[in-house]
Amino acid sequence: MSLLSVRELSLSFGGVRALSDLSFDVEKGEVFSIIGPNGAGKTTIFNLISRLYEPDSGRIVFAGEEMTKLPAHRIAAQGIARTFQNTELFEHASVLDNLLIGCHVHRQTSLFSQMLFLPSVRRQELAFRKVAEDVIDLLDLAAWRHQVIEGLPYGVRKMVEIARALCVQPSLLLLDEPSSGLNPEETEDLAFWLEDINEELGITVLMVEHDMNLVAQASDRVLAVADGQFLALGTADEVRSHPDVQRAYLGDAADSGAQA
Amino acid sequence: MRFLKKTRYEQDIALLEHNGQRFWYGLLLLLVLGAPFLIDGFYLGELSLVAIYAIAGCGLMLLVGFTGQVSLGHAAFLAIGAYCHTWCLGAGVPLLPSLLIAMSLSAAAGMIVALPALRMTGIYLAVATLAFAVIVEQGIAHWESVTGGYRGLAVPDASLFGLSVTDTTFFYYFCVALMLLATLALLNLLRSPTGRAFVAIRDSETSAQGMGIGLARYKTLAFALSAALTGLAGGLLAHKIGYLAPDAFNLIMSIQLLLMVVVGGLGSIHGIFYGALFLGFLPQGIALLRDALPPALANIPGLEPGIFGALLILMLIVEPDGLYGRWLKIRQYLDEFPLYRAKTHKRQKQFLRTERLR
Numbered sequence: 001m002s003l004l005s006v007r008e009l010s011l012s013f014g015g016v017r018a019l020s021d022l023s024f025d026v027e028k029g030e031v032f033s034i035i036g037p038n039g040a041g042k043t044t045i046f047n048l049i050s051r052l053y054e055p056d057s058g059r060i061v062f063a064g065e066e067m068t069k070l071p072a073h074r075i076a077a078q079g080i081a082r083t084f085q086n087t088e089l090f091e092h093a094s095v096l097d098n099l100l101i102g103c104h105v106h107r108q109t110s111l112f113s114q115m116l117f118l119p120s121v122r123r124q125e126l127a128f129r130k131v132a133e134d135v136i137d138l139l140d141l142a143a144w145r146h147q148v149i150e151g152l153p154y155g156v157r158k159m160v161e162i163a164r165a166l167c168v169q170p171s172l173l174l175l176d177e178p179s180s181g182l183n184p185e186e187t188e189d190l191a192f193w194l195e196d197i198n199e200e201l202g203i204t205v206l207m208v209e210h211d212m213n214l215v216a217q218a219s220d221r222v223l224a225v226a227d228g229q230f231l232a233l234g235t236a237d238e239v240r241s242h243p244d245v246q247r248a249y250l251g252d253a254a255d256s257g258a259q260a
Numbered sequence: 261m262r263f264l265k266k267t268r269y270e271q272d273i274a275l276l277e278h279n280g281q282r283f284w285y286g287l288l289l290l291l292v293l294g295a296p297f298l299i300d301g302f303y304l305g306e307l308s309l310v311a312i313y314a315i316a317g318c319g320l321m322l323l324v325g326f327t328g329q330v331s332l333g334h335a336a337f338l339a340i341g342a343y344c345h346t347w348c349l350g351a352g353v354p355l356l357p358s359l360l361i362a363m364s365l366s367a368a369a370g371m372i373v374a375l376p377a378l379r380m381t382g383i384y385l386a387v388a389t390l391a392f393a394v395i396v397e398q399g400i401a402h403w404e405s406v407t408g409g410y411r412g413l414a415v416p417d418a419s420l421f422g423l424s425v426t427d428t429t430f431f432y433y434f435c436v437a438l439m440l441l442a443t444l445a446l447l448n449l450l451r452s453p454t455g456r457a458f459v460a461i462r463d464s465e466t467s468a469q470g471m472g473i474g475l476a477r478y479k480t481l482a483f484a485l486s487a488a489l490t491g492l493a494g495g496l497l498a499h500k501i502g503y504l505a506p507d508a509f510n511l512i513m514s515i516q517l518l519l520m521v522v523v524g525g526l527g528s529i530h531g532i533f534y535g536a537l538f539l540g541f542l543p544q545g546i547a548l549l550r551d552a553l554p555p556a557l558a559n560i561p562g563l564e565p566g567i568f569g570a571l572l573i574l575m576l577i578v579e580p581d582g583l584y585g586r587w588l589k590i591r592q593y594l595d596e597f598p599l600y601r602a603k604t605h606k607r608q609k610q611f612l613r614t615e616r617l618r
Binding site: 093114 | 449463467
C-alpha cells in the first residue's frame with residue numbers, strides 16, 4: 001500500500017480550475033518530485049494535503065487514514081510536515097525556539113505541570129532539545145542556533161524551515177521549492193541533505209521543485225502537472241523527454257521545431 | 261562583556277543564567293522585601309498598586325506581547341475580578357478562595373471573548389474587545405442589585421492568618437507574593453510547549469497550524485489565562501481602592517493597561533515591570549508637574565489622559581521596543597564602548613513578503 005494516495009483531487013477558485021481530477025501515489029521511502037510551469041497547481045496540491053484548502057472533490061489517504069476530514073492542525077500529528085515556498089518561520093523567535101516548536105506534537109505534559117515546570121516538563125524539554133540538536137547537527141545550523149530569525153540570510157531561513165519540519169519527526173516531508181533563492185553551492189548541499197534525510201532518517205520526501213538538476217539528482221520518481229492536470233509520471237529523464245511536458249514548458253514551437 | 265561556556269542543555273532552560281544575574285535579581289528581591297522598612301506608608305501603598313498592575317500586566321503581556329492578540333477590553337476583566345471578589349467576600353467566602361472564584365469567573369469571560377477572536381485579527385479584534393469592555397461597564401452600572409450601580413459597592417475587609425488587608429505592610433507583601441507567583445507561572449509557560457505555541461501563533465498562524473498547534477484551542481487558552489490574571493489583579497485592586505464604582509473600570513483604564521505593556525516593551529517579561537512602575541508612578545509625576553506649572557496650564561481639564569496619550573504616541577514613534585528595549589540598547593552601548601556602531605539597531609526594511617493564507 002502506498003504511503004500517500006491522492007485520488008481524483010479537484011479544486012476551483014471561482015472560475016479558475018486549479019486542479020482537476022489529479023491522482024498519484026507516493027510510495028514509502030522514495031523521493032517524489034512534482035514539476036510544472038508556474039500556476040500549474042503544485043503548491044495547491046501541498047495546501048490540500050496540509051488541509052489549508054478544502055478540496056471540491058477527491059480523497060487524500062495517508063498511511064491508510066482518510067485525511068480529508070481532519071483539521072489543518074491535526075496533520076502534523078499524523079506524520080506529515082511541510083515547508084513553505086517563501087518561508088513561514090516564527091520571525092521573532094530564535095532558530096532553536098523554531099525547532100522546539102517543531103517538537104510541539106510530541107508534547108505530553110499538561111498546562112498546569114508546565115506552569116509549575118515540574119520535573120516531567122524539564123525532562124521533556126531536555127528530550128526536545130536533543131531532537132533539535134540532532135537536526136542542527138544534520139543540517140549544520142550550529143552557528144545560527146541562538147539567532148533570531150529576523151535578519152537571517154534567506155538561504156539559512158530555508159534550511160531552518162526544513163530543520164523545523166524535521167523536528168516534527170514526520171514520515172512524510174513536503175518541501176515546497178526548497179532550492180528557490182539558494183545559490184548553486186547551497187543547492188548542491190541541499191541535494192546531499194535530501195539524500196541524508198531520505199536514506200538515514202528514512203523519511204519519504206514529496207517536493208515541488210523547479211531546478212531540474214536537483215530533481216534529476218534527488219528524485220526517484222517525478223510527476224509533471226500543467227494547468228492542474230496530470231501530464232506525465234516516471235523517472236526524471238522519462239518525464240523530461242515526454243512530449244506533453246515539453247509542450248507545457250516550451251509551447252507548440254517545440255513541436256514545430258522538431259518537425260522542421 | 262560576559263561569555264558563557266555552556267556544557268549542558270539545562271543551562272539554556274534555567275531562569276537565571278549566571279551568577280551575575282543571581283546577584284542582581286537577589287538584590288532586587290531583597291529591596292522589594294525590605295521596602296516596608298525603607299519607605300513610608302503612602303509610597304508603600306503605591307508600590308502595592310505597582311505590584312497589582314504588574315499582575316494584570318502579566319496577563320495582558322501574555323495575550324498581546326506573546327500571542328499577538330490585541331485587547332482594548334482588559335478593564336472589563338479587571339472589573340469582573342473586582343466585583344466578583346467583593347461579592348464573594350460579602351457572601352462570607354474567605355480571601356484566597358474568593359480570589360480563586362474571581363479568577364475563574366474572569367477566565368470564563370475571557371473564553372467568551374475568545375470566540376470572536378478566533379475569526380478576527382488586529383484592529384477588528386481591538387474593536388470587538390472594546391465593545392466587550394463597554395458592555396461590561398454598562399452591565400455593572402445597571403445591575404444594581406448585585407453591583408450597586410453608580411452608587412457603588414464598599415469592599416469588605418478580609419484577612420489571612422489573622423492579618424487584615426487594610427494593614428498596608430501585609431497588603432504589600434500579599435500583592436508582591438502573588439505578583440511573583442504570576443511572573444513565575446508566566447516564565448515557566450514561556451519555556452514550555454504551551455508558551456512556544458503562543459509565540460508561534462503570534463508570528464505565523466499558517467505555520468503554527470502546520471506544526472500541529474490548534475489555533476482555536478491556544479487562542480482560547482491565551483484569553484482565559486490572560487483574563488484570569490487580570491481578574492486576580494482586579495480582586496486585589498478592589499482592596500486597594502476600597503469602594504467600587506463602574507467608572508473605575510472605564511475605557512481609560514483599558515487604554516492605560518495596554519499603554520503599560522506597550523511602554524514597557526511588547527514581548528518581554530521585564531517590560532511588564534517597567535510598564536507597571538511607569539503606570540503606577542505617572543500620576544505622582546503628573547501631580548508634581550502640576551505644582552510646577554503655571555496655574556493656567558496646570559488646571560487644564562484632562563491633563564492626565566492627554567499626557568498618557570501623548571506619551572503612548574511618542575513611545576510608538578521613538579521606541580517601539582518599549583522601555584526595556586531602550587535599556588537593552590543602552591546596555592549594549594556600554595558593553596561595546598567605544599566600538600558601538602550608531603546604526604546597530606536601525607530597522608531594516610523587509611523586501612521579502614510572504615504569501616499569507618488567510
